[in-house]
Amino acid sequence: PWLLKYGVDTYGTFKVEPTIIVKSRELNLWMPTHMADLVVEGLNKAGRKAEGAKVAILGVAFLENSDDTRNTPSQPLYELLVKKGAKPVLHDPYVRDFEVSFTTDLDEAITGADAIVLVTPHSEYLNLDLRSLKAKMRTPVLVDGRNAYNKSECEKAGIIYIGVGKPRVEA
Template identity: 45%
Template sequence: ALVSIESTLAPGTMEGFVRPALERASRRTVGRDLHLVHCPERLTAGKLLHHLTELPRVLGANDRAALRKGLAFYARFVKAEIHPTDWTTAEVVKTAENAYWDVQIAFANEVALISEELGVDAYHVRELVNTCPYRMMLIPGAGVGGHCIPKDPWLLVSPAVQTKPQLIPTAREVNDFMPRRMARLVEEALAAAGRKIKGARVAVLGFAYRENTDDTRNTPAKPMIQELRRRGADVAIHDPFARSERGYAVLRDVKAALRGADCVAIVTAHDAYRTLDLKALRRGMRHHAIVDGRNVYAGPDVVKMGFVYRGIGKGQF
Protein backbone atom coordinates (compact mmCIF):
# COMPACT_ATOMS: atom_id res chain seq x y z
CA ALA A 1 0.00 0.00 0.00
CA LEU A 2 1.11 3.55 -0.74
CA VAL A 3 0.55 6.27 1.88
CA SER A 4 1.20 9.89 0.86
CA ILE A 5 1.32 12.75 3.34
CA GLU A 6 0.57 16.08 1.64
CA SER A 7 0.16 18.25 4.75
CA THR A 8 2.91 20.76 5.51
CA LEU A 9 5.14 19.38 8.25
CA ALA A 10 7.92 20.67 10.46
CA PRO A 11 11.22 19.10 9.38
CA GLY A 12 11.71 15.76 11.08
CA THR A 13 8.01 14.98 11.49
CA MET A 14 7.90 12.19 8.90
CA GLU A 15 10.72 10.27 10.55
CA GLY A 16 10.01 11.17 14.15
CA PHE A 17 6.21 11.01 14.26
CA VAL A 18 4.42 9.93 11.06
CA ARG A 19 6.41 6.75 10.47
CA PRO A 20 6.14 5.32 14.02
CA ALA A 21 2.50 6.39 14.35
CA LEU A 22 1.60 4.74 11.06
CA GLU A 23 3.42 1.55 11.99
CA ARG A 24 1.70 1.38 15.37
CA ALA A 25 -1.76 2.03 13.92
CA SER A 26 -1.41 -0.36 10.98
CA ARG A 27 0.82 -2.98 12.64
CA ARG A 28 2.87 -2.93 9.46
CA THR A 29 6.44 -1.90 8.71
CA VAL A 30 7.22 1.11 6.53
CA GLY A 31 9.61 0.12 3.77
CA ARG A 32 8.44 -3.49 3.79
CA ASP A 33 4.63 -3.64 4.07
CA LEU A 34 3.88 0.06 3.56
CA HIS A 35 5.32 2.60 1.14
CA LEU A 36 5.36 6.06 2.69
CA VAL A 37 5.99 9.30 0.77
CA HIS A 38 5.77 13.00 1.52
CA CYS A 39 4.49 15.14 -1.37
CA PRO A 40 3.57 18.57 0.05
CA GLU A 41 0.63 20.25 -1.66
CA ARG A 42 1.13 23.53 -3.49
CA LEU A 43 -2.40 24.87 -3.62
CA THR A 44 -3.74 28.41 -3.57
CA ALA A 45 -7.27 29.48 -2.68
CA GLY A 46 -9.33 29.83 -5.84
CA LYS A 47 -6.83 27.92 -8.01
CA LEU A 48 -7.04 24.40 -6.57
CA LEU A 49 -7.53 22.29 -9.69
CA HIS A 50 -5.03 24.26 -11.77
CA HIS A 51 -2.31 24.05 -9.12
CA LEU A 52 -3.06 20.38 -8.41
CA THR A 53 -2.27 19.36 -11.98
CA GLU A 54 -0.04 22.09 -13.42
CA LEU A 55 2.53 22.92 -10.72
CA PRO A 56 5.78 20.95 -10.27
CA ARG A 57 5.82 18.73 -7.18
CA VAL A 58 8.47 17.58 -4.71
CA LEU A 59 8.20 13.92 -3.71
CA GLY A 60 10.04 12.72 -0.62
CA ALA A 61 10.71 9.02 -0.10
CA ASN A 62 13.23 7.16 2.03
CA ASP A 63 13.35 3.95 -0.02
CA ARG A 64 13.38 3.14 -3.72
CA ALA A 65 10.15 1.15 -3.76
CA ALA A 66 8.19 4.00 -2.15
CA LEU A 67 9.74 6.48 -4.57
CA ARG A 68 8.84 4.34 -7.57
CA LYS A 69 5.24 3.86 -6.46
CA GLY A 70 4.88 7.51 -5.49
CA LEU A 71 6.15 8.73 -8.86
CA ALA A 72 3.79 6.37 -10.68
CA PHE A 73 0.81 7.58 -8.65
CA TYR A 74 1.40 11.33 -9.05
CA ALA A 75 2.30 11.01 -12.72
CA ARG A 76 -1.32 10.02 -13.34
CA PHE A 77 -2.56 13.58 -12.81
CA VAL A 78 0.43 15.92 -12.35
CA LYS A 79 1.41 17.25 -15.75
CA ALA A 80 4.49 19.11 -14.52
CA GLU A 81 7.82 17.70 -13.35
CA ILE A 82 7.96 15.68 -10.13
CA HIS A 83 11.24 16.14 -8.25
CA PRO A 84 12.35 13.15 -6.12
CA THR A 85 14.10 13.61 -2.77
CA ASP A 86 13.97 12.32 0.81
CA TRP A 87 11.37 12.99 3.54
CA THR A 88 13.25 15.65 5.47
CA THR A 89 14.34 17.58 2.38
CA ALA A 90 10.71 17.65 1.18
CA GLU A 91 9.65 18.98 4.59
CA VAL A 92 12.28 21.72 4.46
CA VAL A 93 11.41 22.63 0.86
CA LYS A 94 7.73 23.19 1.59
CA THR A 95 8.23 25.23 4.75
CA ALA A 96 11.08 27.19 3.14
CA GLU A 97 8.88 28.08 0.14
CA ASN A 98 6.38 29.83 2.37
CA ALA A 99 8.97 31.29 4.74
CA TYR A 100 10.74 32.80 1.72
CA TRP A 101 7.48 34.41 0.58
CA ASP A 102 6.82 35.71 4.08
CA VAL A 103 10.29 37.28 4.30
CA GLN A 104 9.83 38.93 0.90
CA ILE A 105 6.48 40.39 1.97
CA ALA A 106 8.01 41.60 5.23
CA PHE A 107 10.74 43.39 3.29
CA ALA A 108 8.13 45.18 1.18
CA ASN A 109 6.16 46.07 4.31
CA GLU A 110 9.21 47.44 6.08
CA VAL A 111 10.08 49.57 3.04
CA ALA A 112 6.47 50.80 3.14
CA LEU A 113 6.82 51.82 6.80
CA ILE A 114 10.09 53.62 6.02
CA SER A 115 8.44 55.34 3.04
CA GLU A 116 5.62 56.59 5.27
CA GLU A 117 8.13 58.14 7.65
CA LEU A 118 10.12 59.72 4.81
CA GLY A 119 7.07 61.06 2.99
CA VAL A 120 7.36 59.03 -0.22
CA ASP A 121 5.16 56.51 -2.03
CA ALA A 122 6.32 52.91 -1.43
CA TYR A 123 4.50 51.71 -4.54
CA HIS A 124 6.45 54.14 -6.69
CA VAL A 125 9.62 53.07 -4.89
CA ARG A 126 8.78 49.45 -5.69
CA GLU A 127 8.14 50.27 -9.33
CA LEU A 128 11.55 51.91 -9.66
CA VAL A 129 13.38 49.23 -7.67
CA ASN A 130 12.01 46.63 -10.06
CA THR A 131 13.49 48.44 -13.06
CA CYS A 132 16.84 47.12 -11.84
CA PRO A 133 17.60 43.67 -13.30
CA TYR A 134 17.05 40.73 -10.94
CA ARG A 135 14.98 42.77 -8.48
CA MET A 136 11.45 41.54 -7.72
CA MET A 137 10.21 43.59 -4.77
CA LEU A 138 6.73 42.48 -3.73
CA ILE A 139 3.68 44.60 -2.91
CA PRO A 140 3.23 45.83 0.68
CA GLY A 141 -0.14 45.69 2.37
CA ALA A 142 -2.39 45.51 5.39
CA GLY A 143 -1.17 42.10 6.53
CA VAL A 144 -0.63 38.46 5.66
CA GLY A 145 -3.23 35.72 6.03
CA GLY A 146 -4.15 32.24 4.90
CA HIS A 147 -3.53 28.80 6.37
CA CYS A 148 0.12 28.57 5.20
CA ILE A 149 2.17 31.76 5.37
CA PRO A 150 1.47 32.73 9.01
CA LYS A 151 2.42 29.28 10.40
CA ASP A 152 4.89 27.62 8.00
CA PRO A 153 7.86 29.87 8.87
CA TRP A 154 7.47 28.74 12.49
CA LEU A 155 7.43 25.09 11.35
CA LEU A 156 10.70 25.64 9.50
CA VAL A 157 12.55 27.23 12.42
CA SER A 158 11.05 25.03 15.17
CA PRO A 159 13.64 22.22 15.02
CA ALA A 160 16.60 24.60 14.57
CA VAL A 161 17.67 24.76 18.21
CA GLN A 162 21.37 25.42 17.65
CA THR A 163 20.96 27.84 14.74
CA LYS A 164 18.58 30.19 16.59
CA PRO A 165 17.09 31.75 13.42
CA GLN A 166 16.52 35.51 13.47
CA LEU A 167 15.50 36.68 10.01
CA ILE A 168 12.45 34.43 9.62
CA PRO A 169 10.92 35.18 13.08
CA THR A 170 11.57 38.91 12.55
CA ALA A 171 9.74 38.80 9.22
CA ARG A 172 6.77 37.22 11.00
CA GLU A 173 6.78 40.06 13.53
CA VAL A 174 6.82 42.69 10.78
CA ASN A 175 3.89 41.12 8.95
CA ASP A 176 1.92 40.60 12.16
CA PHE A 177 2.41 44.30 12.93
CA MET A 178 0.71 45.54 9.75
CA PRO A 179 -2.93 45.22 10.98
CA ARG A 180 -1.99 47.33 14.01
CA ARG A 181 -0.39 49.86 11.67
CA MET A 182 -3.69 49.98 9.76
CA ALA A 183 -5.56 50.75 12.98
CA ARG A 184 -3.09 53.54 13.74
CA LEU A 185 -3.58 55.00 10.24
CA VAL A 186 -7.34 54.95 10.83
CA GLU A 187 -6.83 56.95 14.00
CA GLU A 188 -4.57 59.42 12.18
CA ALA A 189 -7.03 59.81 9.29
CA LEU A 190 -9.93 60.38 11.67
CA ALA A 191 -7.93 63.03 13.53
CA ALA A 192 -7.19 64.80 10.24
CA ALA A 193 -10.91 64.70 9.48
CA GLY A 194 -11.70 66.25 12.87
CA ARG A 195 -12.92 63.10 14.64
CA LYS A 196 -11.58 61.12 17.58
CA ILE A 197 -11.47 57.36 17.16
CA LYS A 198 -13.46 56.70 20.33
CA GLY A 199 -17.07 56.36 19.24
CA ALA A 200 -16.23 56.76 15.55
CA ARG A 201 -17.84 54.39 13.05
CA VAL A 202 -15.24 52.64 10.89
CA ALA A 203 -16.34 50.67 7.83
CA VAL A 204 -13.88 47.84 7.20
CA LEU A 205 -14.04 46.71 3.58
CA GLY A 206 -12.82 43.15 3.24
CA PHE A 207 -12.89 40.29 5.74
CA ALA A 208 -11.35 37.52 3.60
CA TYR A 209 -7.56 37.34 3.63
CA ARG A 210 -7.36 37.01 -0.15
CA GLU A 211 -9.13 39.08 -2.80
CA ASN A 212 -12.15 37.65 -4.57
CA THR A 213 -12.41 34.62 -2.25
CA ASP A 214 -14.38 33.85 0.92
CA ASP A 215 -11.33 32.46 2.78
CA THR A 216 -10.94 34.10 6.19
CA ARG A 217 -8.27 31.84 7.67
CA ASN A 218 -5.81 33.98 9.66
CA THR A 219 -7.20 37.07 7.97
CA PRO A 220 -5.43 40.31 8.96
CA ALA A 221 -8.87 41.90 9.20
CA LYS A 222 -9.47 40.26 12.58
CA PRO A 223 -6.50 41.70 14.50
CA MET A 224 -7.12 45.08 12.88
CA ILE A 225 -10.77 45.04 13.94
CA GLN A 226 -9.78 43.96 17.43
CA GLU A 227 -7.34 46.87 17.67
CA LEU A 228 -9.93 49.34 16.38
CA ARG A 229 -12.42 48.12 18.97
CA ARG A 230 -9.77 48.34 21.67
CA ARG A 231 -9.32 52.01 20.73
CA GLY A 232 -13.06 52.59 21.05
CA ALA A 233 -14.24 52.48 17.44
CA ASP A 234 -17.59 51.10 16.33
CA VAL A 235 -16.72 48.75 13.45
CA ALA A 236 -18.94 47.72 10.54
CA ILE A 237 -17.59 44.94 8.30
CA HIS A 238 -18.38 44.38 4.63
CA ASP A 239 -17.28 41.58 2.31
CA PRO A 240 -18.94 40.41 -0.90
CA PHE A 241 -17.78 36.81 -0.35
CA ALA A 242 -16.93 36.03 3.28
CA ARG A 243 -19.54 35.04 5.82
CA SER A 244 -20.10 36.24 9.37
CA GLU A 245 -18.23 34.57 12.21
CA ARG A 246 -18.65 34.74 15.96
CA GLY A 247 -17.82 38.30 16.97
CA TYR A 248 -17.62 39.48 13.36
CA ALA A 249 -20.93 40.31 11.66
CA VAL A 250 -20.28 40.70 7.94
CA LEU A 251 -22.65 42.86 5.89
CA ARG A 252 -23.42 42.15 2.24
CA ASP A 253 -24.67 45.68 1.48
CA VAL A 254 -21.73 48.04 1.13
CA LYS A 255 -24.01 51.08 1.39
CA ALA A 256 -25.26 49.85 4.76
CA ALA A 257 -21.68 49.40 5.95
CA LEU A 258 -20.71 52.93 4.93
CA ARG A 259 -23.89 54.64 6.09
CA GLY A 260 -22.93 57.00 8.91
CA ALA A 261 -19.28 55.97 8.74
CA ASP A 262 -16.51 58.33 9.71
CA CYS A 263 -13.74 56.34 8.02
CA VAL A 264 -13.39 53.56 5.45
CA ALA A 265 -10.54 51.05 5.87
CA ILE A 266 -9.75 48.78 2.91
CA VAL A 267 -8.21 45.49 4.01
CA THR A 268 -8.92 43.23 1.01
CA ALA A 269 -8.53 44.21 -2.64
CA HIS A 270 -11.78 42.68 -3.90
CA ASP A 271 -12.56 43.76 -7.46
CA ALA A 272 -15.91 45.08 -6.24
CA TYR A 273 -14.16 47.81 -4.24
CA ARG A 274 -12.28 49.16 -7.24
CA THR A 275 -15.53 50.17 -8.95
CA LEU A 276 -17.30 51.78 -5.98
CA ASP A 277 -18.85 55.18 -6.60
CA LEU A 278 -16.99 57.00 -3.85
CA LYS A 279 -18.74 60.30 -4.51
CA ALA A 280 -22.13 58.70 -3.94
CA LEU A 281 -20.95 56.80 -0.87
CA ARG A 282 -19.39 59.96 0.55
CA ARG A 283 -22.82 61.54 0.86
CA GLY A 284 -23.89 58.89 3.37
CA MET A 285 -20.83 59.29 5.60
CA ARG A 286 -20.50 61.59 8.61
CA HIS A 287 -16.78 62.27 8.22
CA HIS A 288 -14.78 61.56 5.10
CA ALA A 289 -11.61 59.55 5.56
CA ILE A 290 -10.19 56.55 3.68
CA VAL A 291 -7.35 54.28 4.77
CA ASP A 292 -6.18 52.15 1.88
CA GLY A 293 -4.34 49.01 2.92
CA ARG A 294 -4.11 47.55 -0.60
CA ASN A 295 -3.47 50.50 -2.93
CA VAL A 296 -6.96 50.14 -4.36
CA TYR A 297 -7.43 53.86 -5.03
CA ALA A 298 -5.26 56.61 -6.43
CA GLY A 299 -4.68 58.90 -3.47
CA PRO A 300 -4.76 62.22 -5.39
CA ASP A 301 -8.14 61.34 -6.94
CA VAL A 302 -9.60 60.45 -3.55
CA VAL A 303 -8.33 63.70 -2.03
CA LYS A 304 -9.95 65.67 -4.87
CA MET A 305 -13.28 64.11 -3.90
CA GLY A 306 -12.93 65.62 -0.46
CA PHE A 307 -11.58 62.66 1.50
CA VAL A 308 -8.72 62.53 3.95
CA TYR A 309 -6.51 59.78 2.53
CA ARG A 310 -4.00 57.54 4.25
CA GLY A 311 -2.54 54.21 3.19
CA ILE A 312 0.14 51.61 3.80
CA GLY A 313 3.31 53.00 2.24
CA LYS A 314 1.63 56.28 1.26
CA GLY A 315 4.04 58.68 2.94
CA GLN A 316 3.20 61.59 0.66
CA PHE A 317 -0.18 61.89 2.38
Protein backbone atom coordinates in the same frame (compact mmCIF):
# COMPACT_ATOMS: atom_id res chain seq x y z
CA PRO B 1 6.10 33.71 6.31
CA TRP B 2 3.97 31.18 8.25
CA LEU B 3 5.33 28.19 6.33
CA LEU B 4 8.91 29.42 6.58
CA LYS B 5 8.52 30.15 10.29
CA TYR B 6 7.08 26.65 10.78
CA GLY B 7 10.22 25.23 9.16
CA VAL B 8 12.45 27.24 11.47
CA ASP B 9 10.44 26.21 14.55
CA THR B 10 10.26 22.55 13.51
CA TYR B 11 13.69 21.86 12.11
CA GLY B 12 15.75 23.96 14.43
CA THR B 13 18.78 26.09 13.93
CA PHE B 14 20.65 26.94 10.79
CA LYS B 15 24.21 28.10 10.25
CA VAL B 16 22.70 31.46 9.39
CA GLU B 17 20.01 32.83 11.69
CA PRO B 18 16.82 33.25 9.59
CA THR B 19 15.85 36.57 11.17
CA ILE B 20 14.15 37.90 8.05
CA ILE B 21 11.57 35.10 8.29
CA VAL B 22 10.83 35.83 11.93
CA LYS B 23 10.82 39.60 11.40
CA SER B 24 8.48 39.38 8.42
CA ARG B 25 6.03 37.36 10.53
CA GLU B 26 6.29 39.94 13.33
CA LEU B 27 5.61 42.72 10.84
CA ASN B 28 2.51 40.95 9.53
CA LEU B 29 1.23 40.45 13.08
CA TRP B 30 1.83 44.15 13.85
CA MET B 31 -0.06 45.39 10.77
CA PRO B 32 -3.55 45.49 12.37
CA THR B 33 -2.12 47.71 15.13
CA HIS B 34 -0.58 49.98 12.52
CA MET B 35 -3.86 50.12 10.58
CA ALA B 36 -5.81 51.02 13.73
CA ASP B 37 -3.32 53.82 14.43
CA LEU B 38 -3.74 55.08 10.86
CA VAL B 39 -7.52 55.16 11.33
CA VAL B 40 -7.10 57.29 14.46
CA GLU B 41 -4.64 59.54 12.59
CA GLY B 42 -7.11 60.02 9.74
CA LEU B 43 -9.99 60.73 12.10
CA ASN B 44 -7.88 63.27 13.97
CA LYS B 45 -6.95 64.93 10.70
CA ALA B 46 -10.68 65.24 9.98
CA GLY B 47 -11.32 66.71 13.42
CA ARG B 48 -12.96 63.59 14.87
CA LYS B 49 -12.06 61.25 17.69
CA ALA B 50 -12.03 57.47 17.55
CA GLU B 51 -14.58 57.25 20.36
CA GLY B 52 -17.96 56.60 18.79
CA ALA B 53 -16.65 56.75 15.21
CA LYS B 54 -18.20 54.32 12.76
CA VAL B 55 -15.39 52.57 10.89
CA ALA B 56 -16.25 50.40 7.89
CA ILE B 57 -13.73 47.60 7.48
CA LEU B 58 -13.92 46.40 3.89
CA GLY B 59 -12.83 42.81 3.55
CA VAL B 60 -12.91 39.92 5.99
CA ALA B 61 -11.35 37.32 3.69
CA PHE B 62 -7.58 37.16 3.61
CA LEU B 63 -7.38 37.00 -0.19
CA GLU B 64 -9.31 39.07 -2.70
CA ASN B 65 -12.42 37.59 -4.29
CA SER B 66 -12.46 34.60 -1.92
CA ASP B 67 -14.23 33.57 1.27
CA ASP B 68 -11.12 32.23 3.04
CA THR B 69 -10.77 34.01 6.39
CA ARG B 70 -7.72 32.13 7.69
CA ASN B 71 -5.09 34.56 9.04
CA THR B 72 -7.28 37.56 8.28
CA PRO B 73 -6.07 40.84 9.80
CA SER B 74 -9.68 42.08 9.92
CA GLN B 75 -10.57 40.46 13.22
CA PRO B 76 -7.63 41.85 15.23
CA LEU B 77 -8.17 45.23 13.53
CA TYR B 78 -11.83 45.10 14.56
CA GLU B 79 -10.89 44.28 18.17
CA LEU B 80 -8.28 47.06 18.32
CA LEU B 81 -10.75 49.63 17.02
CA VAL B 82 -13.31 48.54 19.62
CA LYS B 83 -10.65 49.06 22.33
CA LYS B 84 -10.11 52.59 20.98
CA GLY B 85 -13.83 53.28 21.40
CA ALA B 86 -14.74 53.09 17.72
CA LYS B 87 -17.74 51.24 16.32
CA PRO B 88 -16.32 49.09 13.53
CA VAL B 89 -18.55 47.43 10.95
CA LEU B 90 -17.12 44.54 8.93
CA HIS B 91 -18.20 43.98 5.34
CA ASP B 92 -17.37 41.22 2.91
CA PRO B 93 -19.31 40.17 -0.20
CA TYR B 94 -17.91 36.62 -0.19
CA VAL B 95 -17.76 35.53 3.45
CA ARG B 96 -20.94 33.99 4.86
CA ASP B 97 -19.82 32.93 8.34
CA PHE B 98 -17.35 34.63 10.66
CA GLU B 99 -16.59 34.85 14.38
CA VAL B 100 -17.41 38.56 14.55
CA SER B 101 -20.69 40.06 13.36
CA PHE B 102 -20.48 41.52 9.86
CA THR B 103 -22.70 42.65 7.00
CA THR B 104 -22.88 41.68 3.35
CA ASP B 105 -24.63 44.99 2.53
CA LEU B 106 -21.97 47.47 1.39
CA ASP B 107 -24.30 50.48 1.69
CA GLU B 108 -25.04 49.54 5.30
CA ALA B 109 -21.32 49.44 6.05
CA ILE B 110 -20.33 52.75 4.42
CA THR B 111 -23.38 54.94 5.03
CA GLY B 112 -22.58 57.28 7.88
CA ALA B 113 -19.03 55.96 8.23
CA ASP B 114 -16.38 58.21 9.69
CA ALA B 115 -13.64 56.12 8.12
CA ILE B 116 -13.29 53.27 5.68
CA VAL B 117 -10.44 50.79 5.88
CA LEU B 118 -9.68 48.71 2.80
CA VAL B 119 -8.28 45.41 4.05
CA THR B 120 -9.07 43.05 1.18
CA PRO B 121 -9.07 44.34 -2.42
CA HIS B 122 -12.22 42.55 -3.58
CA SER B 123 -13.19 43.66 -7.09
CA GLU B 124 -16.38 45.26 -5.71
CA TYR B 125 -14.27 47.70 -3.70
CA LEU B 126 -11.92 48.64 -6.52
CA ASN B 127 -14.69 50.03 -8.70
CA LEU B 128 -16.34 52.31 -6.15
CA ASP B 129 -17.18 55.83 -7.31
CA LEU B 130 -15.21 58.05 -4.94
CA ARG B 131 -17.62 61.01 -5.04
CA SER B 132 -20.57 58.73 -4.26
CA LEU B 133 -18.53 57.12 -1.50
CA LYS B 134 -17.79 60.50 0.06
CA ALA B 135 -21.45 61.52 -0.16
CA LYS B 136 -22.48 58.46 1.89
CA MET B 137 -19.85 58.97 4.59
CA ARG B 138 -20.16 61.23 7.61
CA THR B 139 -16.41 61.86 7.68
CA PRO B 140 -14.49 61.13 4.47
CA VAL B 141 -11.42 59.21 5.68
CA LEU B 142 -10.02 56.28 3.68
CA VAL B 143 -7.22 54.10 5.02
CA ASP B 144 -6.01 52.03 2.09
CA GLY B 145 -4.32 48.88 3.38
CA ARG B 146 -3.63 47.61 -0.13
CA ASN B 147 -2.74 50.83 -1.94
CA ALA B 148 -5.55 50.10 -4.35
CA TYR B 149 -6.73 53.69 -4.71
CA ASN B 150 -5.03 56.73 -6.19
CA LYS B 151 -4.33 59.35 -3.52
CA SER B 152 -4.81 62.35 -5.82
CA GLU B 153 -8.15 60.98 -7.10
CA CYS B 154 -9.33 60.47 -3.52
CA GLU B 155 -8.28 63.99 -2.57
CA LYS B 156 -10.03 65.44 -5.66
CA ALA B 157 -13.19 63.69 -4.44
CA GLY B 158 -12.72 65.31 -1.01
CA ILE B 159 -11.55 62.18 0.79
CA ILE B 160 -8.71 62.19 3.30
CA TYR B 161 -6.48 59.39 2.00
CA ILE B 162 -3.92 57.43 4.01
CA GLY B 163 -2.12 54.61 2.23
CA VAL B 164 -0.11 52.04 4.14
CA GLY B 165 3.57 52.63 3.50
CA LYS B 166 2.89 55.93 1.75
CA PRO B 167 4.34 59.25 2.93
CA ARG B 168 1.85 61.36 4.87
CA VAL B 169 3.91 64.50 5.35
CA GLU B 170 2.73 67.33 3.14
CA ALA B 171 5.51 69.04 1.15
